[in-house]
Amino acid sequence: MRSITKEFPGVKALSDVNLVVKAGEIHAICGENGAGKSTLMKVLSGVYPHGTYDGSIVYQGQEVRFSDIRASEHAGIVIIHQELALVPGMSITENIFLGNEPRRNGAIDWKAANRQALDLMARVGLSEDPDTLIKDIGVGKQQLVEIAKAFAKDVKLLILDEPTAALNENDSQHLLDLLRGFKERGITSIMISHKLNEIEAIADSITILRDGKTIETLDVTAGGVDEDRIVRGMVGRELESRFPDHTPKIGETFFEVKNWWVRHPISAERMVCKGSNFHVRRGEIVGFAGLMGAGRTELAMSVFGRSYGVFLGGEIYKDGKRIELKSVADAIDHGLAYVSEDRKAIGLNLLDDIKTSMVAAKLSKVSTNGVIDSVKEYKAAEGYRKSLRVKAPTVDEGVTKLSGGNQQKVVLAKWMFTDPDLLILDEPTRGIDVGAKYEIYGIIQRLAEQGKGVIVISSELPELIGLCDRIYTVFEGQITGDIPRSEADPENLMKQMTSTKKLAAR
CATH class of the missing domain: 3.40.50.300 (P-loop containing nucleotide triphosphate hydrolases)
Incomplete structure (x- = not known):
């Protein structure tokens, strides 16, 4: 990826970013929330199509211009997003093969789909009935379904955005072992993660982003890279x-x-x-x-x-x-206040802006005679935006435009506001x-x-x-x-x- 620049209204998410990934390696991308990691991967995978960003992408020796995510998947690039993209009312099998169903005589072959789903689920350590609905399993198991879904495609470059965030230690270790197995089969992986111990253990190279810019790329195989070294690159200072x-x-x-x-x-x-x-x-x-x-x-x-x-x-x-x-x-x-583990499904209304979200749990604090006082609402939300360091130009910004970590801060502010x-x-x-x-x-x-x-x-x-x-x-x-x-x-x-x-x- 050469000189990638991506702008949103009021925000330059990426500024002249460069990324070089070698075939067959596990390449980690690190950075603080809002550094541009997920945005960069959305550019690579066609979520943000060619023409919406400046710069170029060279894949397997050829410049590529993906018009959408299907175009990147056709080329063998599969992305697993940080926020799950599953249909709650559909089964595990239906989600794994959605848009990619095995067919026989022009119709979907559900027996073959279930058989293949069981095999894929076994590879990611998921022991559920493949007919189980997504809404009936926890967020950790949903992440495993998302990974199995990616494995169902002919993947050459696998992009994982916080793949182990919802997993316990045993399941996280299982996933890392899977990535090592893919590496042995020549599959390249790019992994975004905040779990520095996992990155140190599995990555061959680490590229660090800060404030939408490339800071450095570290060669882990050469030695001398530990968690403290990664942290120093991410935050620009030592954390004692x-x-x-x-x-x-x-x-x-x-x-x-x-x-x-x-x-x-x-x-x-x-x-x-x-x-x-x-x-x-x-x-x-x-x-x-x-x-x-x-x-x-x-x-x-x-x-x-x-x-x-x-x-x-x-x-x-x-x-x-x-x-x-x-x-x-x-x-x-x-x-009592409860900050849920699933911020998108339970913690936030993704149609709201930051200020509406931050005061939602206690509207009486910003209301007069049952009518919301917009000045009180703005002051309360702005106070939390500054104290929690939410990366957004204004509290009028929609929460859906925030990074996952900044969304989490908004949810925390919402419940702190209830005192x-x-x-x-x-x-x-x-x-x-x-x-x-x-x-x-x-x-x-x-x-x-x-x-x-x-x-x-x-x-x-x-x-x-x-x-x-x-x-x-x-x-x-x-x-x-x-x-x-x-x-x-x-x-x-x-x-x-x-x-x-x-x-x-x-």
Whole structure:
């Protein structure tokens, strides 16, 4: 890619960017949110067609001018986007072969499709019925379907935008092993990721972007490239620590969940919460660790106004008094907030602008006699745009134009605006770069210092260990461990995350 420049109204996303990728290598692209990584790959894959950008693309020795994504796929370039592009009401098989269905005598051969789907699913470690609807599986498994969908095509150059962001450690390792296997078969991969340990482990070369420009390309195979070196290129400075200094000031227990039982919304025999008990103290950051499918998100959503599953029983206490949270509105009124793991499907209305999104959860704060005060709305949103460093020219910008990490900041601002007593954060740093993670961690710590309780659900054990004062482990809908910071290490957490022993109520 030579001298690629791409502009949007009011924003120059890419400025004279150059990228050289060797055949058969795994090439990583790093940079902070808004650096232009995804935009560059959308140019390469034809999402932004020739004529909408300046510069040229040379592929297999020939200049190419893709008119759309089908043209790039015909050439063997397949992109897996950071935000999933699946049809919720269709099955896994239908999604894998959408627009690429196997045919026999002019009709779709569903037997062949299901047979091939099972083979592709096995290659990505997905053990579901291929007739299962996408809406009935979690976001992590949906990512695996997206990867299987790419494998169904005759791929020569595979582009992966944050492919492991929604995966646990085991599934992430499986995917990296798949990429190594592709490399042995001569397939080239370009991978965008904020997980620097994965990049260091798998990449042959790393190109770093900053503010829409190429900073440098590092040859990992030559040695001397570690996480600190990558970070320095990304942020333009040294980061002495991945977590801000924090001295916890933990008070009394103010939030408790007792004997919580929730059934799966579709499978009547499947329990997603089995007599769960947990508590949060004021000023405390509490982590929830578990493998994919353990039930962490289901527990959080069911507590937050019974917004997941079929409630069967349990009690919630706040400040010593039993409360009933039968709806999301009840939860908000009682000082709870929930930042979901799926920002596009649940966290945001993609038709809204930034300011509308940031105040959406508490309109009464910017209203007078039931009418929204546009001045109050703008000031509130602008304050969060600046404090959270959302990369956008104005709060009137549509959220759909933001990078994934900046969308996540908007969702966080929306719930901070409600001034909650308990903030539940589900995968709060998924798809966010190391510099922005540091900022988010600081925000979480400041909320705790104000005496609020914070729950952090994360698939990254180092994040939980570095951030949390105490960590609960979850396995198959049961809370199996309550581990203080002093005893939290990856081995101990993994042991409890795979244990069938239920934690007794205190």
